[in-house]
Amino acid sequence: MGGSIQKLTIGTYKDSNYETRILMGAFKAFINPAGFSMTYKSNFAKDQAMGSSKADLKYANSVPSDLQLDFLFDGTGVSESNALNKALSSAAQKAGQGSAFAAAAVAKQIKDFYKATGQLEGRIHKPYNVIINWGDFEFMGFLSEFTIEYKLFNNEGRPLRAIGKAKFTESISPELAAKTDKMSSPDLTHKRTVVDGDTLPLMTERIYGDSKYYLEVAKVNGIINFRQLIPGQELFFPPIAKI
Missing domain, CATH: 3.10.350.10 (LysM domain)
Incomplete structure (x- = not known):
């Protein structure tokens, strides 16, 4: 007997200490990403003798890791996991407003995502730091890139479906890193x-x-x-x- 589907959630924090939480569930994916990718990179200093064809690389440091996720923002209601949108879309269609509702649903999903991850917050003069949770996966950092691909449109040219390509970069304060190692x-x-x-x-x-x-x-x-x-x-x- 399977449990309910666990949705990816994003919580917002004031800074990279992750002590002052703004909102635990600032964003919750309507439709979970199909997967995610992690990028790890290390820097090395080259120590190569004159006239040699090989180099002895010396480890310098590790660059913060990157997390890449593709989010589907859907207003058509075709996904069973997006049952709320489906129900509202059906009701709106009966009232002759289905296309307008779908376009508004996509815009709201994108707005909610960007408000939690990339929008400048005036009180702290920067976007929020975030903690991303999906099952037992956890990532701490900030949104470093966000590209939206609009895939489906209504007769008025408004988007009914979009894919948000998001890259998050790891960011943890030295104090928290030390505590984490100890903890x-x-x-x-x-x-x-x-x-x-x-x-x-x-x-x-x-x-x-x-x-x-x-x-x-x-x-x-x-x-x-x-x-x-x-x-x-x-x-x-x-x-x-x-x-």
Whole structure:
């Protein structure tokens, strides 16, 4: 028996410390991407002797990784996973406004995405930093590129479907990086906030490297039904020695 489909979500944060959260679910994909790609790159300094044809490369540093995602923004309602759009589109068509609604739906989806990821926020004088979650995948960074390809149009030339090609670049403050390295130890107490799609076995696997401790973690947190975690809920994961 399969569970419900977990949607990709984007939360917004003030900066790369990810301490001041603006909104946990600033954007939720109507239709999940078909996949994603990660790019990792390292810089090397060349040490090549005069007259030689080979170089001895010396590691310099690692460049922040890039995450590339293609989002489908759809206003036609043809996707079963976009049932809300389908229902509203059907109602609008009966009122003779179907095409106008579909175009407005696409525009709203794109606006919501860009507001969460790339739009200049006047209060902090820059776009938000974001945390992207999809199942047990998590990425911290900012939107560095966004290209929209419009694929389908109504008779008035308004878009009914578009693909947003987004590139996010990793961005983590040195302070958070140091904390993360320290917090990765299973011998320390960890506090984690549940996000949409989290399960106790998955969270236990991430922290301890083994999901078998999830029942003990449930007892520590007073959880009766470990299958129903609530997004935003804070859980404590004690050191393995105490478990």
